[in-house]
Amino acid sequence: MRTDELEDSTRRRAMLGIAALALGACRRDPPPPPLPSGGPWKELSFAAPDEQRALVLVQPSPKPLPVLVALHGRGESGRGLDVGARAWRDDYHMDRIDGRLRAPPLVPGDLLDMARPERLARLNASLFADPYQGLVVVCPYTPDLRDRSANGAQGFARFVTDALLPRARAEASTISTRAATGIDGVSMGGRLALLVGLTHPETFGAVGALQPALRAEEAPTFAALARSAVDKHPIALRLVSSDGDPFLTAVRALSEELNKVGVAHELVVTPGPHDYAWNRGPGGAEMLLWHERVQRGLAPP
Template sequence: MQTALAIRPLKSLALFLASLFALCLSAPSWAFQTRIVSIPSAAMHRAFDATVVLPDDYDARGSGSARYPVIYVLHGSGGSYADWTSNTRIGKLADHYHVMLVMPDGGHESWYIDSPFDSSSQYETYVGTEVVSYIDAHFRTLASRQTRAITGLSMGGFGALRIALDHPQAFGAAGSISGAVDPRNCEDEPGIDRVFGNPARHADFWTRNAIVEGAGSFEHAHIALTIDCGVDDSFVQSNRVLHDKLIALGVPHDYAERPGGHTWSYWSNAIRYQVLFFATSFKQNGWHPNAQQA
């Protein structure tokens, strides 16, 4: 009787350990870290939250000395710094490619420009200069244009390309997902005239900032460029116009149209291809994820 009583707990323990082992094997191995930081803006006299995703080996590799490339990912109109992590599994891409991901807050309708019509909306300076400086000062980044990229969706796609063109010393790669590359098609967007001005009285400002009109700026910018848009997206035609102009100018770039519309389903799929593109660009510039870079 005593022997039988002793065997039962051992069998139960063995079954428990086997179940626990199987559970560990089936659980996702992603161990990225997500942090919310407050980044001050001297240009706008306030601070904004941002999401920072660190790869799982950020605190392990090289006793905390390894440095990482950074990809800045911008949200769309009406969104916030939390959009990408709330609606996609973007964090696992930091683990897979050994990169940092930074998602700053760009306001609800800032279009990531320094607005001459609203002094409180200076988001190009904020994202293109102040956020980059803060991240480089507070995290172990590879602080060079060759290992820094920027992309975004919709309004954020416009902003990413605009900022990359205006800050070529900061970003060596840029992308746009479902980008509003011609804001003149968005005149009815609530609040857009607050930063762009009245479209009738300030048509030249709208035109000057439209990415489709400034395609020639990419000719000598030496930016690794990737653009994609869903075939059912209302912005697909303006993206095709930009693509055709870049081809005519001989500007190297990746361009893709995939099934889908202006939805998180499309964006969560598209970001995987863009991060792969950027990681490839970083490697072509000499970075290797297994190298210890100080």
């Protein structure tokens, strides 16, 4: 083969390779399969202008249950509406920890060996004193907002309060009082749960955050939101972090600022890193049990 023919052949192969890469970059993953009928999860879709998805955990119950809005982290936000809506089920394994709370005692492996003995004992004491009855858990796709201020969160807050909660209550038997309505989330979702919950105390009686993505210098701002909220309505408020959480310093700073402005709250720090394993273990367990307790008017562990 002549030199010019060899160069033409090489260029053609290179162009074909670039085209193949471009095609691969444009190819989208197929949509996830529909949920099986008859299970505990219901899937909700919302048309424009919201264009949202949510999964709702609806366990059989002889009476109405409290409702919890649970927000996922940033890792799922860039993977599409369906992946985000299914994060607590598929990525954080909520079904498993919900089932374990229904069949105590919890053992260290249930929390993926990220529990101190004294904390595990308190969780089990609570479960034996008052059996866990569950929650209706509403898990929407959680957007990664450019504007991460309280004002920037209000569009998502409007969707949650005006569209998501009414639809979830129509799909499941829930207690409709604000005292029995909570919001929580992990990492980016924890930050957004604080912004939405504390700016809408007329809707949420319980507000929590798991490893919320905060900066220490933001602590006074969030504490001021909390002070304003509880001046309007009583709120049960809790922060949860872990000893390997990069946001632990900021979470402790927020707890200190809350103390300064006289806002009652709980702070729980567990073992563990900031990752999926923690969400599947102590993160999910702490969230479900705390909300189920306080939203039923029981003392939390």
